[in-house]
Structures are given as C-alpha cells and as structure tokens.
Amino acid sequence: MALNEPFAPQSRKKVLEEMDNAFLYCFTVEAVVKILAMGFVIERNSYLRDPWNQLDFTVVCLDWLSFFLQGSYNFSILRSIRILRPLRTINRFPGMRVIVKSLLDSLPLLADAFILFLFIVLFFGIIGLQLYSGAFRQQCFCVTEGLQEADSNHPDLVKEFPSLAPYENTTTGALLPRPKGSNLTTECVEQEDGDFPGLFRPEGEERYCTESEGMGTGHCGDWEVCRPFGENPNDGVTNFDNLGWAVLLVFQVITLEGWASIMNLTRATKGIVNDLFYIGLVVFGAFFMINLVVAVLVSNFDQSSDEEAAGGGEQAGGEAKPGEPSPLGGSTGNAMGDTELQESLLADAVHAAEKTNPMYISRCFGCCRRHKKEGGPEGLREWRCSEGWADFLKCLFGEGGLFARISASAWFERFIMLVITVNTGTLAMDHWGMPVEMENFIELANFICTFIFIAEMVIKMAGLGIGNYWSNSWNKFDA
Known part of the structure; x- marks a missing residue:
C-alpha cells in the first residue's frame, strides 16, 4: 500500500495488485484455519471472541468486498482499512501493550478532562462575546x-x-x-x-481603530473616521459576534496558532488592558489543560506498568480478598462488620417508616427535631418536640432547621444548577446586531436569574449561619 503512486508505471501497478491479492489469500487461509481450529463464535474461546481476531476478520471481509466490486465502484477506502492489521503486533510487544492499555484505561478520565476543556472554551467564549462583540468591525473610513x-x-x-x-x-x-x-x-x-x-x-x-483613548489603541488619520461598519478579518472568520464564532476563535487561541495577531486586533479596538483575556486563555486553555491530559496519561501508564510487572495484578497464593467469600463457604468479614451492617439496615428501615408519621410532615410547624435515640443503634433517631416562638425560630434558622435542610437538599441543588444553565444559555444568546426584542428578553431573563441567586444566598445564610456561609470559598465566589 505504501508503494502506490498516482502516476506509477502500469507494470508496477500490476505487480502491486498481484501482491495485494496474494496477501489477501494468505490472510483468508489464516482466518479459515483459525475458525476450524477454534470454532467460529459459539464456543467460549472461539475465533470471534478475541478482539484482535474480530479486527482481522473485519479487514478480510472488507478486502473481499472491495475485490469483487472494484470493477464497478471505487472501494479503495475499504481496502485502506487493511492498514489496521499491523495493530495486531501490539499484542506481541509488552511495552507497546502497556502503552495501549494505559491509553484505553485513561479514556474515562480523559472524558472528564474533555468536559472541563469544553467548559473552559465555553466560559471564555461567553466572556469574549460579551466584551468584544462587533469589535473587529471597527475600522477607518474616509x-x-x-x-x-x-x-x-x-x-x-x-x-x-x-x-x-x-x-x-x-x-x-x-x-x-x-x-x-x-x-x-x-x-x-x-x-x-x-x-x-x-x-x-x-x-x-x-x-482597526477605536474612538477612545488608551495605550495601544488604533486611531485613524486625517479626514478619516472610526466606524463599526467593516468586515471581520480573515473573510469574516475572526470575530466574537456570536457564540459559535467566539468558541471557534477561543479554540484557535488555545492552539496558539496566530493568537498574538488576534490579541493585537483586540488591543487596537479595545485597549492594551484586554491582553489579560488572552493571557488567561493561554494559561488555562493551552498550558493547564495540556498538562492535565499529560498527568492523566502518565498516571495510567504507571498503573498499567505496575499491573504488567505484577502479572496483571493477580494476588499470589490464591488468598481471598477481605469481604469476599472464602473457599470454605464463609466470609473474610468479621462479626463487627455484620453488626454494623445490621444497624445500618435497621436505621434505614426506621427512617423509611417514620416518614409516614404525621409528625414527620409537620415537624417544622411543631418545631420537632430528630435526635439520636439513647441506647439505640447508630443511625436510629426519635422525634423530640417543643413549643414556643424561640424554638420555632430555632427550627427555621438553627442547625438542622428548615432553611438548612433546603440548602442541603438535592432538589435545591438541581434547581440552582438548572438556573445556572438557563443563565448561561441567555448569555450565549447575545450577539452583535441582535433585535431589540431579544435584548429585552435577555435582560429580563438575567434579572430573574439574578433574583434567584440572591434568594439562594439568603437561604444558605439563614440555614448555615453567616459565619459558616462566608467560611466556604465557593460561597464567597457566588456572593
């Protein structure tokens, strides 16, 4: 395949075609022999139960398909899949096997890193959309x-x-x-x-220019004015006018391809202080994310190397792991573990049953609190009720009160996450030249979301207490 050339002599093409057919016959014979010896797919260790054999069988089938249909259709792309066959050699070399295994094992963590990367791109894209929408259209006119x-x-x-x-x-x-x-x-x-x-x-x-004064900004000459009526650079590709172009431009900056020129354009239209946007994007997007991916790959490579050295991580001597059934039918667990399990099950059953108690439903209005039952197992609770306005306030604002339970509930967190998503969507809808109706809608949506975030902050302060609320770094960021 590597010897193919578009203008090669006909004799060479003929020789290469015959060699391709010969290899096809050899690999077909290999597949047939393995199928006869191992079985096709039904048996446990049959031919198609091995992933490498599945790859080989797929390549052979596609080769034959292109062989029979090459006179009528262009199936060269199918024959190009034969290049996957050398991947079988990976299983023959322990070092290559470790590398491929570590790469495959790191895919879940790489997926998390990819989600974080998308968040960074979207975050900087929305910031660029809000700050620089229409900025690159500001040019000098006569x-x-x-x-x-x-x-x-x-x-x-x-x-x-x-x-x-x-x-x-x-x-x-x-x-x-x-x-x-x-x-x-x-x-x-x-x-x-x-x-x-x-x-x-x-x-x-x-x-490119701006009408404001500032270090690094561009200005027009005599009998020229700065107006936002020009075309965006690079045939309209380089701009922050909507979220799609903004995300694409952020991705370009992260790849460090021509990012300095884009920064200079922004400096000419907005000022030198906006260089901080690109510096932060390069640091977090290019340096931080690349090193994060490298750290994930190195960690999984070290783990795969240790497993390869230990023979796949199998325990020597055939000893059972703690908590697993032993060969004699028992368990390696102890009596203390069984007792803790029974107490946990009992507490769950009591908690499920007590939800049917009317006192559970009206516990805030009666100022009832759950306390650990004296002499009972861990997790078992009982209701203790009191009366009075002071106790009622404690029930609302104290530890374990109504606002504390609301702020700690999963439904409250899901609702706030939904509002954050909606707010992000409304910010992403902003673009250059949008109608007045859309501007009013986005402004109203942002006002509603801001009101909800203020209510969230008040609920958390009432439930956690002002001191505990401000002791959390994320709460400081939200406020």
Whole structure:
C-alpha cells in the first residue's frame, strides 16, 4: 500500500495488485484455519471472541468486498482499512501493550478532562462575546460628508486625493485643506463588499481603530473616521459576534496558532488592558489543560506498568480478598462488620417508616427535631418536640432547621444548577446586531436569574449561619 503512486508505471501497478491479492489469500487461509481450529463464535474461546481476531476478520471481509466490486465502484477506502492489521503486533510487544492499555484505561478520565476543556472554551467564549462583540468591525473610513472645497491657491492644499464621494473628480480629485504636519498618502476607494456597501475606505489593508483613548489603541488619520461598519478579518472568520464564532476563535487561541495577531486586533479596538483575556486563555486553555491530559496519561501508564510487572495484578497464593467469600463457604468479614451492617439496615428501615408519621410532615410547624435515640443503634433517631416562638425560630434558622435542610437538599441543588444553565444559555444568546426584542428578553431573563441567586444566598445564610456561609470559598465566589 505504501508503494502506490498516482502516476506509477502500469507494470508496477500490476505487480502491486498481484501482491495485494496474494496477501489477501494468505490472510483468508489464516482466518479459515483459525475458525476450524477454534470454532467460529459459539464456543467460549472461539475465533470471534478475541478482539484482535474480530479486527482481522473485519479487514478480510472488507478486502473481499472491495475485490469483487472494484470493477464497478471505487472501494479503495475499504481496502485502506487493511492498514489496521499491523495493530495486531501490539499484542506481541509488552511495552507497546502497556502503552495501549494505559491509553484505553485513561479514556474515562480523559472524558472528564474533555468536559472541563469544553467548559473552559465555553466560559471564555461567553466572556469574549460579551466584551468584544462587533469589535473587529471597527475600522477607518474616509470622511464623505461635511467637507468644504478649498481655494486652489491654499498653501495646505491636497490636490491628489480622489474618490471622496461628495467631491469626486476624475481629474484632480477633491480639493481639501490638510493640517500642517499631516501625512496623507493613501487614496480613498469604495467598499464593494460587506454589510454596508457604498462606504469609502483608505486604500490598502484595513486599519482597526477605536474612538477612545488608551495605550495601544488604533486611531485613524486625517479626514478619516472610526466606524463599526467593516468586515471581520480573515473573510469574516475572526470575530466574537456570536457564540459559535467566539468558541471557534477561543479554540484557535488555545492552539496558539496566530493568537498574538488576534490579541493585537483586540488591543487596537479595545485597549492594551484586554491582553489579560488572552493571557488567561493561554494559561488555562493551552498550558493547564495540556498538562492535565499529560498527568492523566502518565498516571495510567504507571498503573498499567505496575499491573504488567505484577502479572496483571493477580494476588499470589490464591488468598481471598477481605469481604469476599472464602473457599470454605464463609466470609473474610468479621462479626463487627455484620453488626454494623445490621444497624445500618435497621436505621434505614426506621427512617423509611417514620416518614409516614404525621409528625414527620409537620415537624417544622411543631418545631420537632430528630435526635439520636439513647441506647439505640447508630443511625436510629426519635422525634423530640417543643413549643414556643424561640424554638420555632430555632427550627427555621438553627442547625438542622428548615432553611438548612433546603440548602442541603438535592432538589435545591438541581434547581440552582438548572438556573445556572438557563443563565448561561441567555448569555450565549447575545450577539452583535441582535433585535431589540431579544435584548429585552435577555435582560429580563438575567434579572430573574439574578433574583434567584440572591434568594439562594439568603437561604444558605439563614440555614448555615453567616459565619459558616462566608467560611466556604465557593460561597464567597457566588456572593
């Protein structure tokens, strides 16, 4: 397969084709012999019970399919699958086997790392969408209104500056006075493409700008204005105008492909302080995530190497593991473990039964609390009720009270996660040039989500106490 060339001599193509057919016959004979010796699929150790044989059988079948149909259809892609056959050699070399096994075992953790990577990309994409939507459209355009034609004898006269729309002259161009010390060397040409045709821009490469003052920002020259009417760079690909383009641009920055040029564009339109966005993206996206993946692979490689050295991790001497049935029919567990199991089962049964007690349903209004039953097994609880306004407040705000149980409940956490997801979705809907109705909807949705987050903070403070609430770093971040 590696010797194939598009313009190879016909004789060489014929030889390679015959060699391919010969290899096909050999591998077919190998598969048939193994099937006759091991059985096809029914027996326990039959041919198709081995994953490597499954790969080999699939390749042989696809080879024969392309062999019979090559005269009518282009099935070269099927024959290219034969390149997978050398993977069988992995099982022959212990070192390669360890590497492949560690790679396969690390897939679950790599999936978690991939989810974290998607979160980082989405997080920075939404930030870029909020900060830089439409920023790369800010470019320099020629002034085409409000110009006064100057006297032809004016000492600061620019006589060759054609294509200013109100004063277009095919011979000498517009007659414009210029400030002393200005350097006006470019012509003004009509913008033929883009969302705003009919505008005139300085000839040459687009110049990105901002109307605000700041270090590193771009500014236009004489008789030019900065307007957000230009086309986005790189044929409209480089922009933060919607979430899709923003995520793609964030991914490009993470790959470190041309990220400095994108940062310079943002600096020209928004200022040098926005370099921090790209620095953080490179640190977290490029450096942190790559090292996280490397750490996962190295950890699984070390584990696979230890298992390979220990003969697959099997225990020597045939001793039973703790908690597993022994060959004599007993268990390696002890009486203490059985007692703890019985107490746990009893506590679960009592807790399930007590939910039917009316006192359980109205325990807050009667200020009833569950306490450990004296002399009972671990996990067994009984209700102790009291009356009075002070006790009622303790039932609401104290440890184990209503607000504490609400803030610790799984349903409350799921609801807050749902609100966070909705809020993230509304932020992702923001894009450049969206209708006023959508802007109002997004603003209303963000207001509702903010109100819910404030209510969450109040509930947690009431249940945990202000001191305990602020002692948690995540709660500080939420607040």
